[in-house]
Amino acid sequence: MLLRYIFAPLLKKAILENVQNLSVTQTNTAKISVVQDFKEITKMRLALSVVFSSVAGYLLGVETVSWSTLVLLAIGGYFMVGASNAFNQIIERDLDKLMDRTKNRPIPSGRMSVNTAFAIAAIFTIAGISVLYTINPQTAMFGAISIFIYVSLYTPLKTKTPLSVFVGAIPGAIPFMLGWVAATNNFGIEPGTLFMIQFFWQFPHFWAIGWFLFDDYKKGGFFMLPTGKKDQGTAVQVIIYTVWTVVTSLIPVFGVTGKLYLTPISGVIILFLGLTLIRSAFRLYKIRDAKTAKELMLMSVLYITLLQIIYVVDKFVRIWI
Structure with missing residues (x-):
């Protein structure tokens, strides 16, 4: 109340x-709904x-x-x-x-x-x-x-x-x-591990975006790449954080993260996905163009989505079996 x-x-x-603004700024091409x-x-x-x-x-x-x-x-x-x-x-x-x-x-x-x-x-x-x-x-x-x-x-x-x-x-x-x-x-090692996985994942994901949208970000004065340039230094850091993303994703396989556990089979699947992601990062280091950066961005989205699905499926399969 x-x-x-x-x-x-x-x-x-x-x-x-907002209604007044809409009446004034309607474009000739189309009206975008509220x-x-x-x-x-x-x-x-x-x-x-x-x-x-x-x-x-x-x-x-x-x-x-x-x-x-x-x-x-x-x-x-x-x-x-x-x-x-x-x-x-x-x-x-x-x-x-x-x-x-x-x-x-x-x-x-x-x-x-x-x-x-x-x-x-x-x-x-x-x-x-x-x-x-x-x-x-x-x-x-x-x-x-x-x-x-x-x-x-x-x-x-x-x-x-x-x-x-x-x-x-x-x-x-x-x-x-x-x-x-x-x-x-409760906050403990389990949510802390989930945090670290997604924390490290942010870097290759957003640096890839910053790379292929570099010119547009530059118009707005945004600093998105670690060196400020689409150069070897940025590409190296992309590789480093991509590797850390994959490494942290596999830690639960070793049974050191409390109730958060991942079976070896799921670990192998995530490792395969991780190696594919790392390969995309190395491609950016080698080619260094907007197209390759966009491919890395898309691969990073696929990686984190499939990783979360695999983690959940792995848990419930273990419960049901």
């Missing part, structure tokens, strides 16, 4: 402003991929699946990611105008007002923390930490230092472990 009185006037004003703008300001596809990671972490940690908790985790996780993305686009709205990839986003294109975006971000933040808190306080805490680091640290650092990727890897790695914390209300 309190949220209604706080945000209702702001949201009403923001919606009216629903589509909502999807874009919250980056729905990215948010759903993050929710997938959280759900995988939950299934790994839980003994008996609670569907209500799983739904709350998915909803709360989506709210938190959507809020982070909306705040990010508010902060970077002027820079987004400079880049081909982002100039047609809702705010820089004029289809959505800053007030509308802020209302969405604020409501999503409060709703996300509240929903995650109903699961357990630790889950809400890690969710809040994630959005704080992403918005307050990572976003402003992107135009100042390549180290922003290191900072951004922290909130990027939280979702996988968040699911385990939601399932167990």
Whole structure:
């Protein structure tokens, strides 16, 4: 009820402003619906991929699946990611105008007002923390930490230092472990391992993106590559962190990560996927062009997705057998 009185006037004003903006800035090619703008300001596809990671972490940690908790985790996780993305686009709205990839986003294109975006971000933040808190306080805490680091640290650092990727890897790695914390209300070696897997994975993934979108990022003044250039130094670091990603992915095979365990068969499958990912990293070192970088990015997405599926399937096959 309190949220209604706080945000209702702001949201009403923001919606009216957005409707006015829509009438002024309609393009000759097509009208982009309010629903589509909502999807874009919250980056729905990215948010759903993050929710997938959280759900995988939950299934790994839980003994008996609670569907209500799983739904709350998915909803709360989506709210938190959507809020982070909306705040990010508010902060970077002027820079987004400079880049081909982002100039047609809702705010820089004029289809959505800053007030509308802020209302969405604020409501999503409060709703996300509240929903995650109903699961357990630790889950809400890690969710809040994630959005704080992403918005307050990572976003402003992107135009100042390549180290922003290191900072951004922290909130990027939280979702996988968040699911385990939601399932167990405990942070230990198991969620810590899940965190490290996704933490190291962030680097080859985002450096590959930074490579093939280098010219566009340069227009916005973003420093995404570790050396600031598409050079041998960056390619070497891509290889190093790719290897670390694969190594951490295989640690559970050796039975040293508590309840998080992986059978040798699954370990062999992940090793094969890992070697394929490493091969893609070496190809970037050898060829160093945008096409190869994009291939590495796509391979990294395939790797983390299949890894999470394999981890979950491995656990439940062991239970059922």
